Amino acid sequence: MLDVLDVLDVLDVIEAIDAVDWGAVPGRPGWYEPARAAGGLRALARAANLVEAAEAHSMLSGGGLTHGHSAAVFPAAVVAAPLLLDIARTGRPAVRDTALGLLDEALSSFPHAGYTRVTTPHGTAVPVCCALAHHLRARADRLAGLGGRGRSLLVDAAGHWRFEIRECVADGGGTAVFGTLAGRFPDGVHAAELHIPGEIAVLGEVALEYPPAKGSPEACLRVAGRYPDELPPGAVLFPAECGERVH
Template sequence: MTSRPGRWVTARCEDAGVLDAIDAVDWGAIPGHPDWYEPARAARGLRALADAANMVEAARAGSLLGGGGIVHGHSAAVFPAAAVATPLLLDIAQQGHPAARDTVLGLVDEALSSYPHAEYTRVTTPYGTAVPICCAIADQLRARTALLAGLGKRGRPLLADAAERWRFEIRECVADGNDTAAFGTLVGRFPGGVHAAELHLGGEVAVLDEVALEYPSVEGSVEACLRVRGRRPGELPPGAVLFPAVCGERVH
């Protein structure tokens, strides 16, 4: 969805599509810690934020979302609902009142940095059925790079944080001694050195203890090669997706 060119929506998100998308989600069906997650706050907060016409209304909506809707600010916990809400929040940031945009950025930053409760740490995405919440949010942020980059000093740090939640999709593998060179596409920034990674394939998750960047992507390209130590190519089939293992270890 795009905002009307040349001006901010002066009072609220005029495109009913945002509200329809919020109402289309069964927030009660999204799992979350029963003592902390309040699905009604997610639905009401998002609608209120989309309708916000000033700072007071945006702040009230933010309190609903930050007090049990998508995060619980006092305990620094994030819920699976945050991954579902992120694209809706970004639509609000693009189309809504400037005060709503500022509230969105704060909420998304909090969701990305907070830890989930045990048993509520993963969500289903196009890249896997048990993806860490922070990685799912990071993918949503990357999908809106132009929007966030255009917001300057508020948006660019979110993109930088998202880049730390890298994702690598294997295309093919070649044996190299006792290791495997995995070729594929890398989004985000793989850190220097050797790191553990989660391997996602067919709903199963396995941990690879030692993964390193063999060579980085050429500027403007997502093509890259990772060295997976002590693994054979047959253990790393095409279509498997790697995420940082540290993200999977984030538990409140």
């Protein structure tokens, strides 16, 4: 049974759900169903037991936020991520586990061709998985307090890193790039997408030169075969493999 505080939280979440024009959120026609996204989120926010949470999950994973049978994710999942995180904190175990499970499904699924990127404060063509990871990192403290599943989501989100360039210095046959790192840059050399307004380029060889100090996002990457004027301040790097994810 919901107490007064839970009721107020639910009403706030439902108001936020209703404020979204789910029909205007892009998604592959015939697969994405805006009514399932809105209705499933409302149902999950109101759910009081395992059966009701399961019914909401069926709507959301059956064309609302994901298509579970084919492991596809829709851009609507990015819009819904903060709402699911708010729903997860209500304290009802079945609802919390369902919300976190949907976020896990969304992060691990691939989007359909033509619907692989979304607009975020970090760019107009950010891979869906990276946009989801941003929402998870933004609520890291909340997720960490939701038990093992919340902490596991944070570990998975860390792999969808983002690096914002502040300044560059020529260094031999490449460039040392200083800026802020969100997430975890993997060991070794990797390809990355360079996002400049109106343009995306692929950098073939990027490696972590200096990792961030504990508690600081400041880091240095080394980009081979590129000059500083090709890596302007304010540009953003994302994993190239995330940009290649397509159902």
